[in-house]
Amino acid sequence: MSRKNSKSVTATLTTATCALLGTTATTPVNAQEEDTWEFDTALLYYAEDNDRVQDISFKMLAYRNFVDDRVLSMSLGVDSLTGATPIGAITFDGPQTFTSPSGGQVRTVPANEIPLDGSFLDTRVALAANWQQPLGRLSAFNAGVSASKEYDYLHLGANFKLSRDFNNRNTTASLGLAFSSDELDPVGGAPMPLTPMLDVDDLSNRMGDQSKDIIDIVLGVSQIINRNLVVQLNYSYSSSDGYLNDPYKIVSLVDPVTGDPVPRIPTPGVEGPSHEYIFEGRPGERTKHSVYGQAKYYMNGKVLDASYRFMTDDWGIDSHTVDLRYRWPFGGQSYLEPHFRYYTQAHADFYRTSLDSSQALPLHASADYRLGEFDAFTVGLKYGRKLDSGNEWSARVELYSADGSMPADLLIGNQGGREIYPDTDAIIAQFSYSFGW
């Protein structure tokens, strides 16, 4: 990334010289004499405890910097995912049998264990390209496309961004638009929301491919306050429309007194679920609003990066995120960067740990733990070193811990005191190398 640095310094010096001489640069300053390439690469290991999700991935971001300030950037990401994830069914002191997502077999979860899906193996490949172009002296235009593919999911997206500098380039305002069109092709077909999990080979409540469309709008202002402080404020609007369910998530139907799952007897001669479960059903639309603020403060070589985000949506979820990083250079070419992140969210209006079998089904219901009420902390440390060549490597290790809380009004019968919310503990380890020529 050293080239970017030298480019900015050169641009600053040229502008300063022009200002001192009483002239103005009439064309964008050409800060470099030839086109350059820069590459950021990273290897990531992400692992949750209790044999849950593991991800090993390789990410690369390549920049082609042209002499006239145009920039082409391209990114590639390959994720290899394994492990298991909670399916939403409630924990119970007896074994529970579930039909697999494909509908072709059953699997049994032992008593008192949080039901997870069968271990999965998935590969995700993501590609993106972005073109950045100055528009005159003070404005810039960005346009990009993105695509990603998993075996049951396809994403296609496009984004645009316009930015303009004001106040002697101390203020930058930007407007961004992004469109995303995603297709789901779940194993066995997407289940109809709020219909029962059926016996093996009964796919009568499965549908064909499903889709969702997402529109994002981001309005942003960044401001240089003084020589050591720069701040940013963004407002984001996001609207999703279509099949917003997780096709593999279910909700237990429980007895109103005991709070235990209601037993079910499969059709004679056929394997099937041991208890009554229904596939989750979320609303077909979601609108989110976010406000994001960030400050970067330089303190005699050290840099504090602090940000806060508030999000609210029409599913009833409010969240707060605080992120702090402190870059502490030492020895001329190295730095340490502690990282702390705190996240808290309220549960969605339709989040349920389980459903009372004596009541009519609600319009929407999901037991997905990610729609529940929880707090999460991330604590991490990064070490980075710049080499004599100008290239740089860094390594970081972080711990992520999410703990759910269960409002009493969501518990049914004697569910109090049971382990209902699947907490998450994960380790994030990353090695990065940046180079250019």
Added chain:
Amino acid sequence: MKISKISRVFALAAALVLVASGCSSMGVEPWERDILAKDEMQLLSDPLEASIDDHIYFSKEASSGGRGFGGGGCGCN
């Protein structure tokens, strides 16, 4: 979209404009940008790490975006 949501959006847009107009008295001269030009002082100083973090938290939490676009792109949520 409800009226209250629309008015909230307009209020936020107005706040952004106010912030931008109020900022005209702040800032630095062109020759005072030596520190601000450093890589580590860019608002997005490590785009690759930021995208990795965004992807992790998008998969585990009900919120996304804010810093940039938040929608779509993964079957993980």
